[in-house]
Amino acid sequence: MAEAVSYTEKLKKWDRFEAEKFSKKAPVTTPYPFIDIEKPPEYRGIPHINPEKCIGCGACVNACPPDALIMEWDKEHGIKRLTYNAARCIRCARCIEVCPTGAMEPTTRFEIATDNKEDLVEVVEHKLAYCEECGEYLDFTERQIEYVKAILPKEIFEMYALDERIGLTQEAKMRKTVEKLRETEGIPVSAFMLVGEVKDKKGGEK
Amino acid sequence: MVTTKDLEAHFEFECKACENGRCAKADVETILSEREGLKEFYEAFKEHIRECKRMTYGQYMFVIDREVLPDAVLWWHNHPEFKETHMSTAVGTDERPLNGHFVYMPFLSVQVEHRNMDRNYWVFLKAYLPADDPSFPSVAAKLPAALWIEREVKDLLGFNPVGHPDPRRLILPEDWPDGVYPLRKDMDYRHSPITEPKTEYRPTPEGTSLVPLGPVHMGVEEPAHFRLFVKGETIVDVDYRGFYSHRGIEKTGEGRLTYNQVLFLAERICGICGYQHSVSYAMAVERLADVEIPDRARYIRTLMLELERIHNHLLWVGIAAHMVGFDTGFMHAWRIREPVMWLVERLTGNRKQYGMNIVGGVRRDILDYRKEEILKVVKEIREGTKKFLDIALNTNTFIKRAEGVGILPYKVAKAYSVLGPTARASGRRIDARLDQATKTAMAYNEVDFKVPVYKEGDVLARVLVRMDELFESLWIVEQLIDQMPGGDIMVPIGDLPEYEEALGFTEAHRGEVVHYVMTGEKNKVYRWKVRAPTYNNLPAIPEMLRGYHVADAPLIIASIDPCYSCTERVQFVDVETGKVKVLTEAEFNELSIKYKGVF
Numbered sequence: 048m049a050e051a052v053s054y055t056e057k058l059k060k061w062d063r064f065e066a067e068k069f070s071k072k073a074p075v076t077t078p079y080p081f082i083d084i085e086k087p088p089e090y091r092g093i094p095h096i097n098p099e100k101c102i103g104c105g106a107c108v109n110a111c112p113p114d115a116l117i118m119e120w121d122k123e124h125g126i127k128r129l130t131y132n133a134a135r136c137i138r139c140a141r142c143i144e145v146c147p148t149g150a151m152e153p154t155t156r157f158e159i160a161t162d163n164k165e166d167l168v169e170v171v172e173h174k175l176a177y178c179e180e181c182g183e184y185l186d187f188t189e190r191q192i193e194y195v196k197a198i199l200p201k202e203i204f205e206m207y208a209l210d211e212r213i214g215l216t217q218e219a220k221m222r223k224t225v226e227k228l229r230e231t232e233g234i235p236v237s238a239f240m241l242v243g244e245v246k247d248k249k250g251g252e253k
Numbered sequence: 254m255v256t257t258k259d260l261e262a263h264f265e266f267e268c269k270a271c272e273n274g275r276c277a278k279a280d281v282e283t284i285l286s287e288r289e290g291l292k293e294f295y296e297a298f299k300e301h302i303r304e305c306k307r308m309t310y311g312q313y314m315f316v317i318d319r320e321v322l323p324d325a326v327l328w329w330h331n332h333p334e335f336k337e338t339h340m341s342t343a344v345g346t347d348e349r350p351l352n353g354h355f356v357y358m359p360f361l362s363v364q365v366e367h368r369n370m371d372r373n374y375w376v377f378l379k380a381y382l383p384a385d386d387p388s389f390p391s392v393a394a395k396l397p398a399a400l401w402i403e404r405e406v407k408d409l410l411g412f413n414p415v416g417h418p419d420p421r422r423l424i425l426p427e428d429w430p431d432g433v434y435p436l437r438k439d440m441d442y443r444h445s446p447i448t449e450p451k452t453e454y455r456p457t458p459e460g461t462s463l464v465p466l467g468p469v470h471m472g473v474e475e476p477a478h479f480r481l482f483v484k485g486e487t488i489v490d491v492d493y494r495g496f497y498s499h500r501g502i503e504k505t506g507e508g509r510l511t512y513n514q515v516l517f518l519a520e521r522i523c524g525i526c527g528y529q530h531s532v533s534y535a536m537a538v539e540r541l542a543d544v545e546i547p548d549r550a551r552y553i554r555t556l557m558l559e560l561e562r563i564h565n566h567l568l569w570v571g572i573a574a575h576m577v578g579f580d581t582g583f584m585h586a587w588r589i590r591e592p593v594m595w596l597v598e599r600l601t602g603n604r605k606q607y608g609m610n611i612v613g614g615v616r617r618d619i620l621d622y623r624k625e626e627i628l629k630v631v632k633e634i635r636e637g638t639k640k641f642l643d644i645a646l647n648t649n650t651f652i653k654r655a656e657g658v659g660i661l662p663y664k665v666a667k668a669y670s671v672l673g674p675t676a677r678a679s680g681r682r683i684d685a686r687l688d689q690a691t692k693t694a695m696a697y698n699e700v701d702f703k704v705p706v707y708k709e710g711d712v713l714a715r716v717l718v719r720m721d722e723l724f725e726s727l728w729i730v731e732q733l734i735d736q737m738p739g740g741d742i743m744v745p746i747g748d749l750p751e752y753e754e755a756l757g758f759t760e761a762h763r764g765e766v767v768h769y770v771m772t773g774e775k776n777k778v779y780r781w782k783v784r785a786p787t788y789n790n791l792p793a794i795p796e797m798l799r800g801y802h803v804a805d806a807p808l809i810i811a812s813i814d815p816c817y818s819c820t821e822r823v824q825f826v827d828v829e830t831g832k833v834k835v836l837t838e839a840e841f842n843e844l845s846i847k848y849k850g851v852f
């Protein structure tokens with residue numbers, strides 16, 4: 048007597064991924080969702096992040112209505128993480144509109160069925176810029192700073208002395224400002240003391 | 254009961270509009286003389302009117318005492334000259350963080366003259382309710398159009414409509430605890446408490462038996478639970494319990510989204526008339542910001558709205574054919590419809606949920622080479638539908654089942670504020686496309702079309718109205734393509750004024766959709782109220798069912814083209830046994846692991 052195999056067991060053995068075999072047996076049916084279906088070039092599919100172009104600015108995260116894009120900061124390891132979750136995405140393409148670098152790329156990909164949730168997630172990690180002065184990570188990524196350097200006109204750079212200041216944390220910038228003030232106006236208070244006070248206050252609040 | 258007048262003594266109403274010179278206090282005369290009827294109303298209720306102002310073009314607001322609410326609403330609704338004036342709906346707001354009061358505000362669409370959007374207008378009747386006693390005399394006792402909305406504000410905000418004929422729960426699920434009101438501002442949108450369920454079905458009347466219909470409708474495949482009380486084959490009375498797909502969208506929109514994000518949420522209220530919702534919402538915000546959108550954007554919006562109407566009417570007529578057992582008709586109607594879906598997919602990027610809108614215009618332009626494609630599809634559809642109607646209207650099964658069934662008399666349709674094709678099949682001459690000032694967001698004022706009206710009020714009339722409309726829509730599309738102006742497709746909006754209110758509306762294929770928006774701080778939405786047309790049409794269903802056979806019930810219900818998800822804007826509970834079927838995440842994961850690889 049032949050061994051009775053339950054239907055669900057049979058299903059497991061049935062190799063659904065071999066499209067050709069399938070199409071021979073059933074010429075009309077297609078092994079959807081394992082093949083690509085026809086769609087017009089205008090179709091608005093799920094977006095894709097190009098990790099080469101992304102600078103981690105977070106404009107897409109602010110625009111995304113259903114929180115399909117999330118930004119996380121890991122200040123300890125100096126990482127800014129952009130996560131895209133196709134399962135939450137409503138394919139509105141707002142992120143593509145707002146992305147300043149064109150890193151969000153439109154696709155015509157429609158079918159996202161999978162048996163593994165992790166297939167739906169795209170993660171782009173960025174290195175945060177590091178402030179040499181105080182040994183802490185900034186809120187911005189290195190690429191963001193590069194991008195700003197590339198697009199800002201030279202005069203503005205010189206006016207605000209951005210070359211030296213852009214890679215500093217807020218606190219380091221403040222300290223620099225005070226130093227400058229002292230230099231230019233010659234107030235007879237030591238800048239070191241001023242900053243020291245500020246630091247103490249902050250410590251007290253914490 | 255504390256009256257609003259007592260309240261006045263120790264509460265100074267501060268008129269925000271005064272600051273920017275729009276207030277009517279300074280200039281009551283000018284504002285009141287802008288439209289016919291306003292002055293009369295002011296004279297009639299002078300004692301009880303605290304403030305009046307123009308919110309935006311064609312939208313007027315009166316702040317009145319709560320005790321005259323029913324009289325004031327009825328004054329407009331039964332106005333002897335403005336025949337088609339109806340109470341559109343109402344909105345309840347928790348304004349306690351702003352001024353320590355609740356607000357209940359019914360609003361009416363006043364029709365001075367059919368198809369004249371510059372004479373007609375909206376009237377908002379705002380009543381402040383004290384925080385410790387948010388009660389008001391029920392309008393529903395005298396006007397059935399207010400039945401549902403008063404139950405809704407009772408559920409969601411804890412108001413007390415004194416004298417309401419049927420104060421049962423309407424929206425919240427049976428296992429929701431009493432005294433927790435989700436739309437109050439002090440409730441977090443993630444909070445979802447559960448207690449012991451209790452059902453509030455109406456008892457079966459003496460001498461009748463009960464035929465449950467639902468909880469899923471067999472034709473439109475959406476959740477709604479009708480309980481038909483029958484004597485033999487005849488329906489004597491009907492009880493309705495719905496709102497199984499209430500999703501709390503309004504609360505989400507108020508909670509964490511910016512005004513542009515809410516737009517995409519609005520589009521996803523409904524899978525069929527999504528674009529109507531998105532245009533209504535965009536229109537409300539554009540009115541608030543007082544911007545004019547480019548002409549080309551208005552034309553593109555109108556074009557998409559009409560394409561949506563075309564495919565929806567074809568979808569509906571298919572379902573109607575299916576309901577009467579004429580399945581050939583069903584297949585053909587849907588075959589004719591499909592090219593529209595392909596067309597809009599090419600135009601917008603998707604078959605449904607076009608994602609075309611943005612506050613201030615549209616996002617994708619209609620390129621010129623597509624125009625031919627649109628005209629080709631329009632031609633195909635016109636021919637196809639003509640052929641289809643020729644066959645369907647000569648099929649006896651279809652006619653016999655639809656003629657003289659589910660009659661809704663004009664008077665009843667008016668009393669329930671029934672909208673859209675359902676109302677026009679009962680002789681109401683209304684169409685929000687032309688009756689109200691849609692010209693800021695759409696281009697209906699620049700095209701020519703008829704508004705078909707039938708007097709019979711039966712299912713057949715509803716079929717015919719929709720089919721006539723379909724041909725008019727095809728004609729509108731052709732005109733739009735012809736007249737499409739060039740230019741930009743959007744303007745930036747910038748920051749929104751704070752705590753201003755405005756209404757956006759469109760005529761969806763089921764009737765008028767309204768979106769009421771009140772802005773909050775920092776470009777957020779303080780209150781967003783959505784009213785889909787089925788919300789007004791569905792309460793009239795018992796009137797249509799009474800006296801007909803059980804077998805006709807699914808057809809009659811389907812004949813208003815109900816859309817439950819729109820109306821109800823989640824939890825899965827078996828009410829009678831009280832078994833909660835919401836899986837916890839752990840249970841769900843367990844099941845997924847157990848069946849991994851099987852499905």
Ligand code: SF4
Nearest residue numbers: 111136137139140142
């Ligand atoms: S397409 Fe829309 S929903 Fe999807 S990630 Fe982009 S913004 Fe978010």
Ligand code: SF4
Nearest residue numbers: 101102104105107146
């Ligand atoms: S907007 Fe573009 S560049 Fe900025 S984080 Fe998003 S994908 Fe990257």
